[in-house]
Amino acid sequence: MALDTIRIGFLPLVDAALPILAREQGFAEAEGLEIALVRDVTWATVRDRLLYGHTDAAHLVAPLAIAAALGHGRPAVPMAVPFVLGLNGNAITLSLPLAAQVLADDALGDPHALGARLRVVALARAAAGRRLRFGVVHRHSSHNLMLRYWLAAVGIRPDTDVEILTTSPTFAADALAAGEVDGICVGEPWNSIAVDRGVGRIALVTAQIWRRGVEKVLAMRSETLAASPDTAHRLVRALHAAAAHFVDPATTRASAAILARPEYLDAPVDPIERAITDRVRLVPNGAPLHVPDFMFQYREAANFPWRSQAAWLYSQMIRWDGASFSADEAVIAQGVFRPDIYRAALAGSGAPLPGASSKIEGAIGSGALGAGSTQGRLILGRDQFFDHRAFDPNDIAGYLAQLP
Template identity: 45%
Template sequence: MTPLSIAFLPLTDSAVLVAAREKGFAADRDIDLMLVRTTSWATVRDRLVFGQVQAAHMLAPLAIAVTLGLSQHPAALAAPFKLNVNGNTLVMANRFAAALDPDVARRSADALGTAHDFAAAIGLYHHKPVIGVVHRFSSHALMLRYWLGYAGIDADRDVALRVLPPSLMVEALRTGEIDGFTAGEPYGSVAVAGGLAETVALGPRIWQRGVEKVLALRRDWMEANADTVDRLLQALAAAAAWCDDPANRNELAVLLARDDYVGQPAAHILPALSGRLVLRADRSAVDVPDALLFHREAAGFPWRSQALWIYSQLVRWGMIGASPEHERQAAEVFRSDVYRRALGETGEPMPGASLKLEGAVTQPMAVGGHRGALTLGPDRFFDGAVFDPADVAGYLSRYRAGGSDA
């Protein structure tokens, strides 16, 4: 069997990797999969860049940032598979949430109105709110900036963003080090269940099919090990289908609850898997059917347009200068060609194109696919914006640098 090590963080969206190992999907493809539990995204990055592991469960923007030379250790990375779509929440301490609309279900469904509500609450708060983010180059942080910016909130001036590992967020909230945080599940659910916080915004209500974690590989290793990569992607696709099957949710939650994986009670892991989230401890769960996707709607397909949207946010928030070379490098991190090579003969439904207008699908839509019918779910941004990957400059011109929608 081919030995293969993958670094991961203890998050619900590590599910596909865990299932690939524990349910035998990797072994079925002659891969001896070792999962290396890690605490921080910086450590995951370093393990991959320095060759301690062959692959990593990685924040999609971090893979792009490392490739663009924005990280401490630049390297050419590739992401031929998305491990999940959505999965994040923004929770705020009860003392801050008290200034918001008390109807938690309504405010979580209305991301646009809640952004303005949040801006007003900042003015009433006793100090500049400190919001935990898992990494500067995370989907969480970029979507938070995007959401706050719509309401005229400058994330570098009006709030303080503090980087913490996801597993330390709840304790930091408990001790008052932060006033809230945005992170992948199950940590938002843990904070809510403990009566420490209320859910203020949901990732899928900011971007309905927002890109999240990817399988990241060093590009040189990927190109030198094509057969192993193909077998790995086939195993992950099979594992993702198993994870998305409602019949397997309880078993998956129990599996992830183990100390060597997420290490949190299954009762806190199950809400995101089932799409039934408790937004405040004294309220019933609400339906969020797109809370976390692993397989359906070609969730694993690495759309290059999504890589370019991430790049546009790095430019918008002053993290990198715009240039044709940077744009090309960012797009090439998401390797839809490798995905097609690995899965093209498996019967896995996949899009016929590698780019699309992001935010343009408002209801389920059948699209031209390769080997099987494919329906894409709504991918709307909360503000109704549409991102055209062929006109990144035009998209950016709609926004004042580092500010709200112009």
């Protein structure tokens, strides 16, 4: 039987694992699909290929899918996210000179204590006319929004006290080495590669800023989804099977070896394997540290596209774009995430399917919470923001009014 080809754009990151493994391990073929992967080096190019029809779907930073649907930065194109490719997995890596000023030891920094020390340095540098510079992968990326959320909460004003620039993930370590930036917020394996090259020190992981924070997604144009919902359902099932494979400890080494290939990440196997197993080397030549939930995948319906996640991303996008809250835009932003497609694709599979499409984000501080499901048993773990604020998607304007 002939396979239906679906073209998926991606960047060379560990969290591109699911479409890669779906192709390489036969999960796509089992669903009658052939995945053709298109590798790029910037998120803008991944987005443009998708919007102009050169690809059918994309591994994409979640806020960029929302920005495309809203027409922020370019003409609006209706977008759909039927599947989340993973939670967390990013880190904030500082140049060695800056790390020496603000980190007291070789452990992960505490967001509050590290922020207080960084604020002293940032204000002194700003007063001297040499602001600290941080590199992120795109203006409309979770990296940018997470970094800004943390900085603002510890009293550092993004764009005033520090500069935030854009750098490709694959060149982030080079930017640190060249002294072009003092810190980066990127995905793996590029933080670890900066550490292994001796040009950076991992200070925080984004799971410390928002535990269970949404990261990359499978994005499609709405018209592509509408033209062939069956293809989208089959792709969701293939990716879900790949996610189960990805978290199986028995597959770790093989998965890392596949991802390391030149056509995919073109990177050493070791830092990729460390990321998959939640082990992070913080300092050059240091022993890897186990960081629980560093890169969260599959468990607790991690791949479910909660509309409340989209709402939080929208809240931060307008916060930092200096825009006013729009109820109409909020509806569009939340509508990009398509839990209905996820449920339809996995009905009858035994996978836990949340009964709700939104929840209060950041409300689970410790332990676990049972959640209503239409299929399977769903227990959700800790999802706090580091400042202990909770986000109600039904009161975005009120939430924004409380933020620094």
